[in-house]
Amino acid sequence: MIKDIPTHLDFEKVGLQCISKAFEMLYKVGNRYAEIVEEDSINDEVTEEIFWTHNTITVRTSLIVLFQGIEYLMKGKITEQSALLLIENNRTDWPSLPEKKDKNFDEMQTISGENLLSVFCAINPLQLNLGDFVKQFEELRLKRNKLVHSTGVETLDYKYVVEKTLFFLSEFYSKDRWVGLFREMFTSEPTFGYWDADVEGAYFYRILNFVEASLTKGQINKFLNYDIKARRYLCPECTYWLNKHEHNGPKPKWGFLKPNTPDSTILDCLICGKEYSIERKDCKCKSCKGNVINSDNIEDLCLSCYNEEE
Numbered sequence: 001m002i003k004d005i006p007t008h009l010d011f012e013k014v015g016l017q018c019i020s021k022a023f024e025m026l027y028k029v030g031n032r033y034a035e036i037v038e039e040d041s042i043n044d045e046v047t048e049e050i051f052w053t054h055n056t057i058t059v060r061t062s063l064i065v066l067f068q069g070i071e072y073l074m075k076g077k078i079t080e081q082s083a084l085l086l087i088e089n090n091r092t093d094w095p096s097l098p099e100k101k102d103k104n105f106d107e108m109q110t111i112s113g114e115n116l117l118s119v120f121c122a123i124n125p126l127q128l129n130l131g132d133f134v135k136q137f138e139e140l141r142l143k144r145n146k147l148v149h150s151t152g153v154e155t156l157d158y159k160y161v162v163e164k165t166l167f168f169l170s171e172f173y174s175k176d177r178w179v180g181l182f183r184e185m186f187t188s189e190p191t192f193g194y195w196d197a198d199v200e201g202a203y204f205y206r207i208l209n210f211v212e213a214s215l216t217k218g219q220i221n222k223f224l225n226y227d228i229k230a231r232r233y234l235c236p237e238c239t240y241w242l243n244k245h246e247h248n249g250p251k252p253k254w255g256f257l258k259p260n261t262p263d264s265t266i267l268d269c270l271i272c273g274k275e276y277s278i279e280r281k282d283c284k285c286k287s288c289k290g291n292v293i294n295s296d297n298i299e300d301l302c303l304s305c306y307n308e309e310e
């Protein structure tokens, strides 16, 4: 018999780990450059393009690991039916008859690439628009094969890898799955919270900013439940902790009205992933036209200006 057959959860776990790691590699490069630019105006001499070109190998590795992660997610979905569908070996070579010696699943040959795609599409476990999925998968697969089997893709933009990451996560889950996944990645670092979990957590905005800088607004809107072009707000908690840490530069605004209507009473902050109750009344500050007010911690706190214009 075949022993130690993995479950769909085993595949999913390692798939999401790969996808998170692929993204993290890019984020670390992009964030490092953003930090240097914030600390010191170097962009004239060392452009973003030069910085990324120097880190080409990271972008290549990221694409390879992303593809690996997507294959794992596909294998997970197929395994919900049966992991045996993943086995490449001839049926006559399976260790299934009584006189044959047992084998572990990981000793069997398993399908990948085009064969994996065929089985995945035969089941279509997510009821996807297969035309689009196959097109995107094949494009990524061919790029990955060039990277692995020859000297690689001539121009590989990190933005392409970010966009594909969000695309495939939205195909397998929901359109905004990346926000929660990357927040889990960010807060599960072993050293997270060692200093101050509230302040450190508020720095998740760096990941959101990186994604925003990598994609167009139109692209982001495909992977978000809110309109990125709509008005955005500060957070009663995240902004407080960033202020406490004397965070310099523009305050990140990742709060969206839920729903985005004039009588909305909920603000959803993508940094902390929490919802806050709001009232619609005018800010007292002279130059501020804000009218989204929270009073959880501070009476009549304006989430447009944080009462800092007073």
Ligand SMILES: [Zn+2]
Pocket: 235, 236, 237, 238, 239, 269, 270, 271, 272, 273, 274
């Ligand atoms: Zn928040």
Ligand SMILES: [Zn+2]
Pocket: 283, 284, 285, 288, 289, 290, 302, 303, 304, 305, 306, 307
């Ligand atoms: Zn205000």
